[in-house]
Amino acid sequence: MAKLEPHTMLIEKLFASGLTHAEISSSLQQMGMKECSKMSVRRFCALHGLRRKGSVSDAELDSALIQSVYETGPSYGRKFMTGYLSSLGLHAGEGRVGKHLRQLHQPYHELRRQGARNLNPTPYHAEYMGHKLHLDQNEKLGMFGVTHVLAVDGYSSRIVAHSTMPIKNNLVIYEDVYRSAVVNHGMWDQVRVDRGKEFYLCLYMQERLSRYRHNLSRPPYLQTTSTRNLRVERLWPEVNNRVNYPLKRALVHLLDQEVLNMEDNLTRFCMSNLTCQVSQIGLNRVVRSWNAHKIPGRGIPNELAADGCLAKVSEELLPCASVVGNLYEQDLGSSLTWESVFGADPFSCEEDRCHAEQIFAENYPDISLIFNHVVNNDDTPFQDALICLMNVTARYV
Template sequence: RGHWTADRGRVACDHSRRRTRSTPTAAGSTMRPPYRRLSLLATALLVATALPSSTAARWPDAGDRASAVVTLFAAGVTTAAIAAAEGCTVRRVQQIVAEAGMQPPALPLHPHFEAVVQYEMLRHGPNYGFNMLLGALLSHWPSWRWPRERVVAEMRRVDPVAYEARRQWATRRIQRGVYFAPHFFYSLHIDLACKIQEYHVYCAAAQDGCTRAIIGLTALSDKMPITVYEQFFEPIARVHGLPDQVVTDKGNEWRLLAFACFLAARLAQRLGGRLPHRFTSSQHNIVERFNFEINMRVLAPVRCLINAMERRRLLSKEEPRQVYAFSLVVQPLVQYGLNLLHRSWNAHRISARKGCPGTGGVPNKRVCTHPHPGAQAQLPAGVDMAALYEAANQEPLRRVPEYTAAAEPLLAHPQLRAQRAAAVAAIVGPDIGAAWMEIIACNYARFIHAYLTFLG
């Protein structure tokens, strides 16, 4: 387009220069456009005024919907359930309820508010920040109200040093990458946290790509393919079905898992679209970022335990028997810590991914609002997947770790192993939570007693 000069001459528009309200010409006069563009607001008002009243759309919740919302809310139905039933947003339901002068029933405060917050702080450890601790309170105590300000004030009062320390390392967390998945189990990202693998402690994690919910967290004593499949992946697939695609890094421990995914897809005649399993680099696996949560909230107390035992000359990673005993005794405690992390993560609110609006929220709720469209593939029932893998690849799978022969003197005596396990369980006690809280509090007497009993 061009613009007009004072002498009515039309000149070409120079897009390389920024337009100004008035630009001097060569003759010294000033160029002025003959009209100004109307703003979007003024245009909208003109269009609305020009429309006849008969074409004005009626608001969808001016009558029937508003009365239905008020009736359901008065009957005790939640705003989320009302929004799903009426086909509108939760925010709109809240607006209708507020206009009607109604208020949602508030949950009561716990009569021992401070004591419960302190108990959860001791049970979860100092590396749980406010959001994660609030998620734990909502998960374990759902019938009570937990105001954010009071929880923060209690955390500051009980342990101000840990509160300030979390503010420092929380700013250095790995930034969330851009990733999109339209529904639950569109993709499942799996990885192992191996920060203390020299003591045969592994943490397997599975995270949904859409809702970012943690689907599985399991403590393992080795990372053989058959262990990862039978103790970690198969229980998830039996409960939730197979995801559309499983994403792992390029480790050898995932080969039986990948074989099972491709076999199930072939039986369901779904080969040809997205791969049922995809190997990728660790940088492109979103669950890799969740390993930070495992390291800080579960493995950090275990690392302190290892350091204390090494200082006392009770544990050395060069002694196979000691490492084997430590791994088996600490595994149920690590699993308890992972269970706490699992529930807290899925119940706390997660911020949206950068560049992906609408991806934030509580994972447990997002699983309900973004369901799988259906017709998921399933693992074949009654099939020995390890035997099929060995027959197809002509390669035997190791079922016993290499170090077991040198580390387990009772390998050929199952009865003696059962007696030893019973003695260790009697020392640890039926309450694994109490033993875990002692590890958090750096009280290692009970654990060391159980460890020395295992060594005999």
């Protein structure tokens, strides 16, 4: 590398022009400098502080990773963590992120090594963004009053909408998942769901709007077994491992200690309310990471879905859930469950509810910290918060 020192100004000029290390090496060799490999140029640039604009120093990357590991727990490896950092606006290579993860938290690295899984390759084809939209529900925390619903585009694998609710509900799924996905991205040719009744309102609107699709030759929707809803089923292990199982562990421990009475409506209501909020924080992080991470051989979901669906529809064609619910009941003569609550709402008036929520918020102003602790195997803050919420609620009912 000492042979490069006389050419410092030249190398700095080439670097400033935007050339890569390999391109600088090639240019120097063409000028007659035979012993100037790409690695030599890289070391020279590092020694002289030549960094690309927007690049992240090792100290900055370590600091970001320490906070991100605190927020996501041990299961985020180099690919998912790279996606998570990218979603926060910090860009670094997968190999570099993996190296720093190994150095920063060796125990977590070993856990990921021991938990490595082989994926079952299954034939699947979607021609373009907007070909297939997969909807599915997750009830791993169902006994505690938490249900997740995802909508995933089959071509890009991008999670285009999601929602967390106490009990799966047609109106909430239509409003927060199907309507949100179509308004923001366009009209899918085909919606794919399992045979559950919770998607009836979505399928009703998909059929009503079927003439606005790009390819009218396809059926507007398909109902299949859960095992054939491939794109979205692939995501649930990621959500379970990173969100549901840590929370379930904390709640099961309270059950074992007989702190929770599952027959008590106040307990059920508070447990569902808090766990929905906390799990939504974790789900948001998984969604952001998934959409920003690179899928080998395919690409980054956010980039693959950047242009949206080929067919666009006006928001006026997608009324709110209450309007669509009334249309559904009038057209089909069927009834919908309009509101789903886990347990029973214990508050007799809105004023009491506001007082209880204010007191709880004073004790726990940032519930994202609760999730940070649970995902890092510290269940106590979440358990204490739940007990606090139950005690505060009991004072106002």
